[in-house]
Amino acid sequence: MSGVLLWVVCPKGNATALFSLIPTSGKKPKRCFKGVSAISSAVANPARSSEEKVYDVVLKQAALVKQPRALDLEKRNGKTDGFADWNLLNEAYDRCGEVCAEYAKTFYLGTLLMTSERRRAVWAIYVWCRRTDELVDGPNASHITPRALDRWEKRLDDLFKGRPYDMLDAALADTVSKYPVDIQPFKDMIEGMRLDLRKSRYMNFDELYLYCYYVAGTVGLMSVPVMGIAPELKASVESVYNAALALGIANQLTNILRDVGEDARRGRVYLPQDELARFGLSDDDIFRGQVTDRWRNFMKDQIKRARMFFSEAEKGVSELNSASRWPVWASLLLYRQILDAIEENDYNNFSKRAYVGKLKKFASLPVAYGRALMGTSKFI
Ligand SMILES: CC(C)=CCC/C(C)=C/CC/C(C)=C/CC/C(C)=C/[C@@H]1[C@@H](COP(=O)(O)OP(=O)(O)O)[C@]1(C)CC/C=C(\C)CC/C=C(\C)CCC=C(C)C
Numbered sequence: 001m002s003g004v005l006l007w008v009v010c011p012k013g014n015a016t017a018l019f020s021l022i023p024t025s026g027k028k029p030k031r032c033f034k035g036v037s038a039i040s041s042a043v044a045n046p047a048r049s050s051e052e053k054v055y056d057v058v059l060k061q062a063a064l065v066k067q068p069r070a071l072d073l074e075k076r077n078g079k080t081d082g083f084a085d086w087n088l089l090n091e092a093y094d095r096c097g098e099v100c101a102e103y104a105k106t107f108y109l110g111t112l113l114m115t116s117e118r119r120r121a122v123w124a125i126y127v128w129c130r131r132t133d134e135l136v137d138g139p140n141a142s143h144i145t146p147r148a149l150d151r152w153e154k155r156l157d158d159l160f161k162g163r164p165y166d167m168l169d170a171a172l173a174d175t176v177s178k179y180p181v182d183i184q185p186f187k188d189m190i191e192g193m194r195l196d197l198r199k200s201r202y203m204n205f206d207e208l209y210l211y212c213y214y215v216a217g218t219v220g221l222m223s224v225p226v227m228g229i230a231p232e233l234k235a236s237v238e239s240v241y242n243a244a245l246a247l248g249i250a251n252q253l254t255n256i257l258r259d260v261g262e263d264a265r266r267g268r269v270y271l272p273q274d275e276l277a278r279f280g281l282s283d284d285d286i287f288r289g290q291v292t293d294r295w296r297n298f299m300k301d302q303i304k305r306a307r308m309f310f311s312e313a314e315k316g317v318s319e320l321n322s323a324s325r326w327p328v329w330a331s332l333l334l335y336r337q338i339l340d341a342i343e344e345n346d347y348n349n350f351s352k353r354a355y356v357g358k359l360k361k362f363a364s365l366p367v368a369y370g371r372a373l374m375g376t377s378k379f380i
């Protein structure tokens, strides 16, 4: 990807003057569950599965959203007024929208179905995620060290305290001051990038699951507070977060299955080694890139699992605020069709990119709308 994203830095003095007025994110509610640093502490306890460790984070996120922070209450009472220069803030959000439109047409399409307030918040989150990913995947990736990621994390801390470094950070700082978004999933995404720097093989699905949580499940957790939970919620808040996590994992598994060839050319194999071996396959088969019956059978199994995560995610969409169901259904249906495209390519994900055409994309929108209205699931 090009360098458009790389550090659109505001003139320094200007940024400080303008952005120091952003409110800080307020007092955190008391910890209700034991998993605050669930992931890092759990690494020291290999007896627990990745799914258990990640669930601790889900519980914590759900607990946070149940207890509005002091700041949120103040805002609702109209007492705080954040930014001094609304035009600059609007410009920052617009720039986030442009970046999203340029880099992720499918997500962008989904965001167009949201209310304008939520849309710009999602754009700000999208841009932060994309920039984070670009650190390890972008044109300057070869210069990125763990220390650079530490600096990026420090910058994240500052942004959450209302001290953004540049315009794009300022949009996110504004978003996290308005919605009950917690810093933990953002930190965990940076942890995923650290993993990408030091690890290029995954021994089993448990290891891969943790990676998928870090780089994508986190996006689900970041998004729920913005999407909003239905006031008439029937299920538990945890189950909504769990569904959001599942959507992130499903998307990332789909990404991995679509990009097998591209990743192999960068020396990366995300597919679980033990599962490859069970189908009589190894890294060599992937580097050779030939579609054999073994490969087809292996891929069928992988696709089946990714679809199970999409099904898990479906269960939570109807528990979201009604205004957010359509965009989430749309993005779920659109992303899941990449799996169909892999099948249509006869499982050649070595040299043929699975792609969902414009016509299919647009045809999915009314289907998603129908699902959002009806809360049902089984058509596509
Ligand atoms: C209850 C319920 C179902 C709620 C919905 C919650 C929700 C909105 C979940 C969204 C989940 C989601 C969109 C996850 C993104 C997964 C993803 C694509 C991760 C990518 C990681 C690294 O992959 P890789 O390097 O292999 O891939 P590339 O070749 O580089 O693409 C990411 C790139 C990490 C960064 C993620 C993003 C840039 C996407 C962030 C997207 C949003 C904030 C938009 C969400 C908007 C809508 C409309 C769903």
Ligand SMILES: [Mn+2]
Binding pocket: 133, 134, 137
């Ligand atoms: Mn990437």
